[in-house]
Amino acid sequence: MALNRPIPVSLFFTCLADAFYPDVCFATVAVLERFGAEVRVPLSQTCCGQPAFNSGNRKEAGKMARKFLQAFAGEGYIVTPSGSCASMVKNEYPALFRDEPTMVALASFAGERTYELSQFLVDVLGVTDPQSSFRGKVTYHDSCHLRRGLGVFEAPRKLLRSIPGVNLVEMEDSDRCCGFGGVFSIKYPHISCRMAEDKIERILATGAQFVTSGDIGCLMNIGGMISRSGYPVKPIHLAQILAGNFEVPS
Amino acid sequence: MEPVGRKEELLRRIAVALRGHEAIKSASGATAGREAALSVADRIARFRNMFESQGGNFLAGPSLDPLLPELGEALRISGVTALFSPRGDERARLVAETLVPFGPFRLASPGEIRQLSAPSSAGFQTAEFAIAETGTIVQSGQKGKTLLPGLISDVHVAILSPAAFVDRMEECLAALSEDLPRTISFITGPSRTGDIEQTLTIGAHGPKKVIAVLLP
Amino acid sequence: MEPLSRFFYRRSEKALSDATLQASISRTTGKFVGARADAVAAFPGFETARDEGSRIKRETLDRLDHHLGRFIDEAERRGAVIHAARDGAEAREIATRIAKEEGVTLAVKSKSMVGEEVDLTGALEAAGVEVVESDLGEFIVQLAGETPSHIIAPAVHKTREQVSKLFVEKLGEPYTDKIPELVAIARRRLREKFLSAGMGVSGANFLCADTGSIALVTNEGNGRMGTTLPRVHLVVAGIEKVIPRLSDLPVFLRLLPRSATGQPISTYVSVLTGVKRPEDPEGPEKLHIILLDNGRSGILKGKYRDILKCIRCGACLNICPVYQSVGGHAYGWTYPGPIGSVLTPLMTGLAEGVPLANASTLCGACADVCPVKIPIPGLLLELRADERDRGLKDPAEVFGMKGYAAVMSRAGILEALERIAGVISSVFLKEGKAPWLPFRFSGWTDRRDFPAPAPQPFRKLWKKQRGIRPWNR
Structure with missing residues (x-):
């Protein structure tokens, strides 16, 4: 269902995916291009500033937010494979710049154009079938900021359900926090791990082969615990399931 | 004792705190979605459903007589031996008196029931309102009424008439506001606690059983 | 009641290792959460x-x-x-x-x-x-x-x-x-x-x-x-x-x-x-x-006024995964859970209570259930910002944040660091994971692995694949 005119999309690939999960970025590009987006990658982007903002370090967060707004100046959609990063731009930038009216305007303009991947595919591009070859039993973890911050619940499920090879099984309390919380996971690792264990218990109860999510932070946390303890489930980003088999450049 | 602490100072402190930080105007005027008023029969049915689902016992009949065996049995199995009703509540007194032959009962005075050594008791009282929305009985201290039957007895028997039923708490508060009593007691089912292991247990401090008796 | 919230870390560790406490917290919060959800649905x-x-x-x-x-x-x-x-x-x-x-x-x-x-x-x-x-x-x-x-x-x-x-x-x-x-x-x-x-x-x-x-x-x-x-x-x-x-x-x-x-x-x-x-x-x-x-x-005066709307129902405690993990006593003062994490710093002093404000993932479950719609995560964020403004933060955190902001100020610096990390990663880290992290990050890897940095970051790979276009500034 490629559209006639290409839709301009700037990829907000996020600092975590950039440094740790380039595959997720390429998968995101592959899915977007599959549905007619003309993907641009502003290479001057770095980090949206969320870790600084969430830990109360607003001066630093402000610097990074300014940097972000410069990198994504202009028009067209801003799409990211991370719900919490999208929520940062949409929901927190206006608060961060509350004493600077021009910055608030800039931030709101960026915020209005910013979407998480599954939200963009379903709400903007009207995708009903992601045309993915992925196969497996999958359970979906709702990231807090995607679910509550952006109100996205159905979109990823709709996409997953329409992949013929995917068997989507819901876990109990799918929107219960996994315990990542950015700086929280460093300041209170024992509580963070406890929450991750509670999450993994619910994931394992589904018998799924894969746990997926629309947030890189959650997957890093859940995945880190799976990797250490050798649980029989594989973390995979939603974008990678939607992309299916595609060529990753080496 | 005279009031301690300067109220005026407290209010001034609050006023100063608010100065320059006044309201962001909130969106106004949304009132809770009111449903259309229920018919009396619907009101009673709804009350009964809510009341019973919260542990209350509900009895209704065309007159008192056919209800007496069941009411007597309910009190007997709760171990009740003493029945009392407050002075001036003729309707409740009549129910209590008529019930005496239907179990091992005798009439007692509220003064006797207040004693720690009092036998297991049932307190009879006409309730002023029954709220359909929540299955709640309302006993107030209006015009010198006592609250003891619903407070210290082991079984509380609330006598209701069809006119007592209202849809919502608002109506009952509005009616009582004209001459606001010292106490309004909203009672929904028996006294309960979940304080040990979150296990619902009946009969913490108030009545262990609440029986609503609807008479025409 | 004498506040002990500054010892939250230690108290929470103790709570996590108390098996009896763990069982009773999960039973209680589970029952309350379920009952609330049913009542709201009805x-x-x-x-x-x-x-x-x-x-x-x-x-x-x-x-x-x-x-x-x-x-x-x-x-x-x-x-x-x-x-x-x-x-x-x-x-x-x-x-x-x-x-x-x-x-x-x-x-x-x-x-x-x-x-x-x-x-x-x-x-x-x-x-x-x-x-x-x-x-x-x-x-x-x-x-x-x-x-x-x-x-x-x-x-x-x-x-x-x-x-x-x-x-x-x-x-x-x-x-x-x-x-x-x-x-x-x-x-x-x-x-x-x-x-x-x-x-x-x-x-x-x-x-x-x-x-x-x-x-x-x-x-x-x-x-x-x-x-x-x-x-x-x-x-x-x-x-x-x-x-x-x-x-x-x-x-x-x-x-x-x-x-x-x-x-x-x-x-x-x-x-x-x-x-x-x-x-x-x-x-x-x-x-x-x-x-x-x-x-x-004093609370009424400023940006925390909404916390005074609280009607003390406890719904935010029951739903909170942190409260569910550590229980009420760990918080160290009268009011535990999300509501306590805002009230305690405001009422007992920021230095005493701010560890509670930091002990949240900002997941937002509390705000979802609050019957009077108190924006608790937003208030926690304000407290953390006040902690920085009042000079109460751990100097290591401030130093780290400044360094992180400096790296993020230029994509070129970031990319250079990413490539150094990538080389270290390819040489030293097996199976794409880091089993331990240094300094203040060490707690992260007590029971979890950290991902190894990719040998080359996405931005580098992208330039290789697609070349540098005018819009890829």
Whole structure:
């Protein structure tokens, strides 16, 4: 269902995916291009500033937010494979710049154009079938900021359900926090791990082969615990399931 | 004792705190979605459903007589031996008196029931309102009424008439506001606690059983 | 109550390793969360009630001087004596003076969080008054010499066996592990206290300004007994408990029990107005109301005003995955959970309480269930920002943040660092994971792996694949 005119999309690939999960970025590009987006990658982007903002370090967060707004100046959609990063731009930038009216305007303009991947595919591009070859039993973890911050619940499920090879099984309390919380996971690792264990218990109860999510932070946390303890489930980003088999450049 | 602490100072402190930080105007005027008023029969049915689902016992009949065996049995199995009703509540007194032959009962005075050594008791009282929305009985201290039957007895028997039923708490508060009593007691089912292991247990401090008796 | 919130880290570690505590927390919160969800689902008007309750509370706070003034006038007109307490010490002093002047030797107390906040029981006991906690949970906690661990279920951390042992040791009752028998013991023991107490002490769930009424909500019936039978009734309430009208009460009674225990309404709601009148057969002859500030007027001043909307239902505690993990005592002061993580720093000092504000993933579950729509995560963020502004942050964190912001200021610097990390990663890290992290990050890898940096970052790979286009600045 490629559209006639290409839709301009700037990829907000996020600092975590950039440094740790380039595959997720390429998968995101592959899915977007599959549905007619003309993907641009502003290479001057770095980090949206969320870790600084969430830990109360607003001066630093402000610097990074300014940097972000410069990198994504202009028009067209801003799409990211991370719900919490999208929520940062949409929901927190206006608060961060509350004493600077021009910055608030800039931030709101960026915020209005910013979407998480599954939200963009379903709400903007009207995708009903992601045309993915992925196969497996999958359970979906709702990231807090995607679910509550952006109100996205159905979109990823709709996409997953329409992949013929995917068997989507819901876990109990799918929107219960996994315990990542950015700086929280460093300041209170024992509580963070406890929450991750509670999450993994619910994931394992589904018998799924894969746990997926629309947030890189959650997957890093859940995945880190799976990797250490050798649980029989594989973390995979939603974008990678939607992309299916595609060529990753080496 | 005279009031301690300067109220005026407290209010001034609050006023100063608010100065320059006044309201962001909130969106106004949304009132809770009111449903259309229920018919009396619907009101009673709804009350009964809510009341019973919260542990209350509900009895209704065309007159008192056919209800007496069941009411007597309910009190007997709760171990009740003493029945009392407050002075001036003729309707409740009549129910209590008529019930005496239907179990091992005798009439007692509220003064006797207040004693720690009092036998297991049932307190009879006409309730002023029954709220359909929540299955709640309302006993107030209006015009010198006592609250003891619903407070210290082991079984509380609330006598209701069809006119007592209202849809919502608002109506009952509005009616009582004209001459606001010292106490309004909203009672929904028996006294309960979940304080040990979150296990619902009946009969913490108030009545262990609440029986609503609807008479025409 | 002496705050211990600065020791949250250590206390939370202890809580996590206490198996009995863990079992009771998960049982309690699980039951409460389920019951609340069912009650909300069964009541279609809940969202409308939430909007209305939230609006009323906010508008009341915005003109609190007016509404509290009205309450004082109306309550006094009906025979109450109103006292204003600036802080806990004043509240304790006023309460002990009342007890002394009224000649009280035995008082029965209903559950009151404000009572806990200022340690009213301790003060009265120190003045020679026997104070009996009449809420069963509080009674248990009092016998154990502890403090409540949940704002609506104070003894959630105790098992029935522990309760029974307490009753054997402190009351000389025979051992039983049957809950109904334990409840019957408490009923009997407390009934004699209700009948002989000279004073009933309670908090207030709501203060109605237009009538000077006090609304009290309980399930056990202790609130009614303690405010009907004794000769004196002493109320201690925070100034934020005011609502403008008695007719506003129903909306809050639709919200509070559903949010707290999942009941459509609590078993007992008492609306108490003034003192016993000549025609009344019972009721207190004296009614003293202590209105407690204790920092609330300061909170009213600024960006934290919304926290004073709280109606103390406990829903945010039950839903919070952090509370579910560590329980109430770890928080170290009167108010635990998300609500406590905001109130404690504001009321006991930022340095004391800010560890609580940091102990949240900002998941937002609390704001989702709050019956008066308090934006708790937003307030936690403000506290963290204040921590930085007031110079209370760990210097290592500030240093780290500055370094991180410096790296992120230029994509070129970031890419250079990413490529160095990539090389280290390819040489040293096996299977794409880092088993340990240095410095303050070390806790992360205690029980988790950290991902190894990719050999080349996405931005590098992208340039290789697609070349540098004009828009790829």
